[in-house]
Amino acid sequence: MASKKKSKFSLPGFRFAGVSAGIKGKGKPDLALIVSDRPAKAVAFFTVNRLKAAPIIQGQRAIRGGSLRAVVVNAGNANAATGKQGIRDAFATAQAAAKLLKISPNEVLVSSTGKIGVPLDMKKIRRGLPAAAKALSSDGLAQAARAILTTDAFPKTHAVTGKIQGKSFRVVGVAKGAGMIEPHMATMLAYILTDLDLERGAMRWAFRRAVEASFHSITVDGDTSTNDTALLLANGASGISALRESSAGFAAFRRALDEVCRTLALKMVQDGEGATKEVEIFVRGAKTERAAKRVAYAIARSQLVKTSFFGEDPNWGRVFAAAGYSGETFDPSRVDIYYGSVPLVRGGSPTGAAREAQAHREMRKSRFRVTVDLKAGRGQAQVWTSDLTYGYVKINAEYRT
Amino acid sequence: MASKKKSKFSLPGFRFAGVSAGIKGKGKPDLALIVSDRPAKAVAFFTVNRLKAAPIIQGQRAIRGGSLRAVVVNAGNANAATGKQGIRDAFATAQAAAKLLKISPNEVLVSSTGKIGVPLDMKKIRRGLPAAAKALSSDGLAQAARAILTTDAFPKTHAVTGKIQGKSFRVVGVAKGAGMIEPHMATMLAYILTDLDLERGAMRWAFRRAVEASFHSITVDGDTSTNDTALLLANGASGISALRESSAGFAAFRRALDEVCRTLALKMVQDGEGATKEVEIFVRGAKTERAAKRVAYAIARSQLVKTSFFGEDPNWGRVFAAAGYSGETFDPSRVDIYYGSVPLVRGGSPTGAAREAQAHREMRKSRFRVTVDLKAGRGQAQVWTSDLTYGYVKINAEYRT
Numbered sequence: 001m002a003s004k005k006k007s008k009f010s011l012p013g014f015r016f017a018g019v020s021a022g023i024k025g026k027g028k029p030d031l032a033l034i035v036s037d038r039p040a041k042a043v044a045f046f047t048v049n050r051l052k053a054a055p056i057i058q059g060q061r062a063i064r065g066g067s068l069r070a071v072v073v074n075a076g077n078a079n080a081a082t083g084k085q086g087i088r089d090a091f092a093t094a095q096a097a098a099k100l101l102k103i104s105p106n107e108v109l110v111s112s113t114g115k116i117g118v119p120l121d122m123k124k125i126r127r128g129l130p131a132a133a134k135a136l137s138s139d140g141l142a143q144a145a146r147a148i149l150t151t152d153a154f155p156k157t158h159a160v161t162g163k164i165q166g167k168s169f170r171v172v173g174v175a176k177g178a179g180m181i182e183p184h185m186a187t188m189l190a191y192i193l194t195d196l197d198l199e200r201g202a203m204r205w206a207f208r209r210a211v212e213a214s215f216h217s218i219t220v221d222g223d224t225s226t227n228d229t230a231l232l233l234a235n236g237a238s239g240i241s242a243l244r245e246s247s248a249g250f251a252a253f254r255r256a257l258d259e260v261c262r263t264l265a266l267k268m269v270q271d272g273e274g275a276t277k278e279v280e281i282f283v284r285g286a287k288t289e290r291a292a293k294r295v296a297y298a299i300a301r302s303q304l305v306k307t308s309f310f311g312e313d314p315n316w317g318r319v320f321a322a323a324g325y326s327g328e329t330f331d332p333s334r335v336d337i338y339y340g341s342v343p344l345v346r347g348g349s350p351t352g353a354a355r356e357a358q359a360h361r362e363m364r365k366s367r368f369r370v371t372v373d374l375k376a377g378r379g380q381a382q383v384w385t386s387d388l389t390y391g392y393v394k395i396n397a398e399y400r401t
Numbered sequence: 402m403a404s405k406k407k408s409k410f411s412l413p414g415f416r417f418a419g420v421s422a423g424i425k426g427k428g429k430p431d432l433a434l435i436v437s438d439r440p441a442k443a444v445a446f447f448t449v450n451r452l453k454a455a456p457i458i459q460g461q462r463a464i465r466g467g468s469l470r471a472v473v474v475n476a477g478n479a480n481a482a483t484g485k486q487g488i489r490d491a492f493a494t495a496q497a498a499a500k501l502l503k504i505s506p507n508e509v510l511v512s513s514t515g516k517i518g519v520p521l522d523m524k525k526i527r528r529g530l531p532a533a534a535k536a537l538s539s540d541g542l543a544q545a546a547r548a549i550l551t552t553d554a555f556p557k558t559h560a561v562t563g564k565i566q567g568k569s570f571r572v573v574g575v576a577k578g579a580g581m582i583e584p585h586m587a588t589m590l591a592y593i594l595t596d597l598d599l600e601r602g603a604m605r606w607a608f609r610r611a612v613e614a615s616f617h618s619i620t621v622d623g624d625t626s627t628n629d630t631a632l633l634l635a636n637g638a639s640g641i642s643a644l645r646e647s648s649a650g651f652a653a654f655r656r657a658l659d660e661v662c663r664t665l666a667l668k669m670v671q672d673g674e675g676a677t678k679e680v681e682i683f684v685r686g687a688k689t690e691r692a693a694k695r696v697a698y699a700i701a702r703s704q705l706v707k708t709s710f711f712g713e714d715p716n717w718g719r720v721f722a723a724a725g726y727s728g729e730t731f732d733p734s735r736v737d738i739y740y741g742s743v744p745l746v747r748g749g750s751p752t753g754a755a756r757e758a759q760a761h762r763e764m765r766k767s768r769f770r771v772t773v774d775l776k777a778g779r780g781q782a783q784v785w786t787s788d789l790t791y792g793y794v795k796i797n798a799e800y801r802t
Contacts, residue, residue: 050725050727081749081750084734115718116716225722226722226725307797310798321517324451324627325450333485345518347484348482349483349484390794390795392704392708393790396704396789397712
C-alpha cells in the first residue's frame with residue numbers, strides 16, 4: 001500500500017490538520033480536521049448527559065448516514081448550553097467544512113470541547129477551516145492531537161499495526177480528556193481510525209466492547225460532560241476485504257482496537273486534572289461483572305480514597321467503606337484487599353502495620369493496583385482512576401476567574 | 402419541673418459527660434456518656450453501608466427493646482472492620498457502662514467514630530467509663546459534644562424550648578460530622594433528646610421526616626460512613642402527657658425537632674473538611690420531590706461544581722451539566738439557574754457577563770443558594786453542600802501518615 005515512508009501515525013486514505021483559529025487565543029492550536037479520501041464506515045457513542053452540547057446533536061444526525069468523510073473538532077468552546085443558535089452553528093460548521101472539502105455536509109461530524117455557555121465565534125471557525133483544509137497531511141495527526149486539547153497536559157495518540165490476509169492494516173487513535181472524565185463519557189473525545197473495511201454490525205459490536213473496557217472504565221472527577229464522543233471510522237484503504245465477526249482476521253482487528261482504546265483511556269487518567277497517580281481498581285469475586293464494575297467505580301470515585309492515594313496512605317478502610325456503600329451485597333467478613341501484591345485485609349480483618357508499611361512503599365509508584373476480592377461470585381472488572389490533589393482543586397477553582 | 406437554673410443545653414432527666422480515655426491521646430476528650438434517669442423511648446437510623454461497624458450491630462440490637470437509658474460514644478477509633486473481636490468489644494462496652502449505671506446492657510447504645518480497622522483498646526474504655534460516670538451532670542452536654550469529635554473543627558449542639566399543654570418542653574441535639582458526610586449517613590452521629598413523652602409510631606414518623614430533610618440532605622464528600630447513627634430519645638420528664646400524631650402539641654414538637662436536626666446538619670456542612678462555603682442547592686420544577694433531590698445531589702456532589710464554589714466562579718455550566726447527568730429527564734431549553742437571586746440561565750440560555758459578575762459577588766459570601774428550576778413539574782428539594790478546597794485535600798491526604 002504505502003509507497004512512501006509512513007510517519008508514526010499515518011494510515012492510508014486519512015489526512016489530518018491542526019491549526020489555530022483564535023478560539024483559545026495566543027496562537028494556540030484549537031481547530032482540528034480529520035479527512036478520509038473515501039467514505040468511511042462510521043459508528044459512534046455520544047454522551048448520555050441530558051444537556052447535550054450542540055455538536056452532539058449534529059453528530060447524532062451525521063452518524064445516521066452510516067459513513068463519514070470528515071471530522072471537525074474545535075477546542076476552547078464546548079458550544080454547550082448555547083440554545084438554538086448553538087445548534088445552527090454546529091450545522092454551519094459542518095456545511096463550511098463540506099464546501100471546502102467538496103463533500104456533503106452529512107458526511108461531516110462536528111465536535112467541540114471547552115467552556116460551556118459561550119456562543120461559538122463562527123467568524124473564527126470560518127477563517128480557521130480553510131487554513132486547516134490547506135494544512136491537511138497524512139503526517140498531520142500530531143498537529144490534530146494538539147488542536148483538540150483543553151486542560152490536557154499532553155496530546156494523546158496511539159497506533160497499532162497488524163496483518164490480516166497477508167496485508168498490513170492500522171488502527172490509529174487520537175483523543176483528549178483531562179477533566180469531566182467519567183463513564184458515559186466526559187469531555188472525552190476519541191477518534192479511532194482504521195484502514196480496514198468492516199461489516200457494520202461487527203464494527204459496532206467490537207467498538208462497544210472496546211469502549212466499555214476503556215473510556216467507560218475510567219474516572220477522574222465523576223462528572224459526565226455534555227460533549228463526549230467516541231468515533232470509529234473504517235475506510236477500507238488497506239485493500240483487505242471486509243471483515244465480519246466470523247472472519248479470520250477479526251480477532252486481530254479487535255486486539256488492535258482494544259489496545260488503542262485502552263491506551264488512550266489510560267493516558268486520560270494519567271493526564272487527569274492535577275493527577276500524580278494512575279491507580280487500577282480491580283474488583284473480583286463479585287456476583288456479576290456488572291456488580292464488580294459498580295463496586296470498582298464506588299471505590300474509584302471516592303474522594304476519600306482518591307485523596308489517600310495522593311497522600312500515599314494505605315487507607316484500606318476507605319476502600320472497604322466505599323465497597324460497602326456501592327449498593328452491591330457481599331459478606332464483609334470474607335473480603336480480601338490488596339495494594340499491589342500486599343494483602344492489607346484478609347477475611348475482613350486487617351493484616352497489621354508491617355503490611356501497611358509495605359503497601360505505603362507500593363503507593364510511592366506512579367502506577368499501582370488495588371485489588372478487592374469480595375468472594376461472592378465470579379464477576380470481575382477494572383476501573384482506572386487518578387488521585388485527588390491540590391492541583392485538581394487549583395485547576396478547577398481557577399478555571400475561569 | 403426545673404427548680405434550679407438550667408444551663409443552655411440541660412433538659413430534665415438527662416445527664417451528660419465527656420472525658421478523656423486516652424484513645425485520641427494528648428488528653429483530648431474522646432469518651433462521651435448520655436444518661437436518662439428513666440427509660441427513654443428510642444428510635445434510631447443507622448448507616449446503610451454494607452460494611453457496618455461493630456457498634457452499629459450493637460446499636461441495632463439495643464434499639465429493638467424500644468427504650469434506652471444510656472448512650473456511650475467514643476471518638477478516635479471507629480471499631481469498624483475489626484472482625485468478631487470488634488463486635489465483642491462493642492457489647493462489652495455496653496456491659497461495662499450498664500454495670501456502672503446499674504441498668505441493663507440492653508438499655509445502652511454504643512457508638513464509635515474515628516479510624517477504621519484498628520482494634521478498640523478496651524483497657525482505655527474500661528478506665529474511661531467510670532470517670533465519665535462520675536462526671537455526669539445535667540450541665541455536661543458541652544463536654545459530651547467535644548468528646549465525640551474527630552476532624553470536626555467545632556462541637557455541634559442546638560436546643561429548642563417550646564410549650565405544650567401550658568408546660569415547657571425541650572429538644573436538645575448533639576452531633577458530630579465533618580468528613581464521610583453523605584446521605585444515609587456518614588460518620589455523622591446525632592443524638593436528639595427530648596423530655597416529651599411520645600407515642601412510638603408518631604415519634605418514628607416525625608424523626609424519619611426530620612432526618613430526611615436534614616442529615617439526609619447534606620453532602621461533604623459523597624462518602625457514606627460505616628458508623629452513622631441518628632438517635633432520638635424521649636424520656637417524658639417534662640410531665641406533658643404522651644403525644645401522638647393527632648395531639649394538639651405534636652406540631653410544636655415537630656417544629657422543634659426539625660429545627661434541631663436541620664441546625665445540626667447545617668453545622669456539619671459548615672464544618673465540612675476544609676470547607677469555606679455552605680451552599681444550598683435548591684431544585685424546583687422537577688417531576689417529583691424524589692427527582693428534585695436526585696438532581697440536587699448530583700449538583701451538590703459534583704467535584705467540578707464544588708471546586709467552582711471554592712473559586713467563587715459562577716460556573717453555572719457545571720451546575721447545568723451535573724443536572725444533565727443526574728439521570729432525571731427534563732428539557733434543557735426550559736431550565737433557569739440562579740445564584741442567589743441572580744439569573745444566570747433563562748430558558749436554557751446564558752444571561753451574559755454582567756449577570757455573572759453579579760453572581761460572583763454573591764459567591765463571596767460564606768453562605769449562598771443556587772436554584773435550578775427544571776420546569777418539568779412541581780417537585781422540589783434542598784441539599785446543602787460545602788466547597789472542595791485545598792484544605793479538604795490536605796486533611797484527607799494526611800489523615801494517617
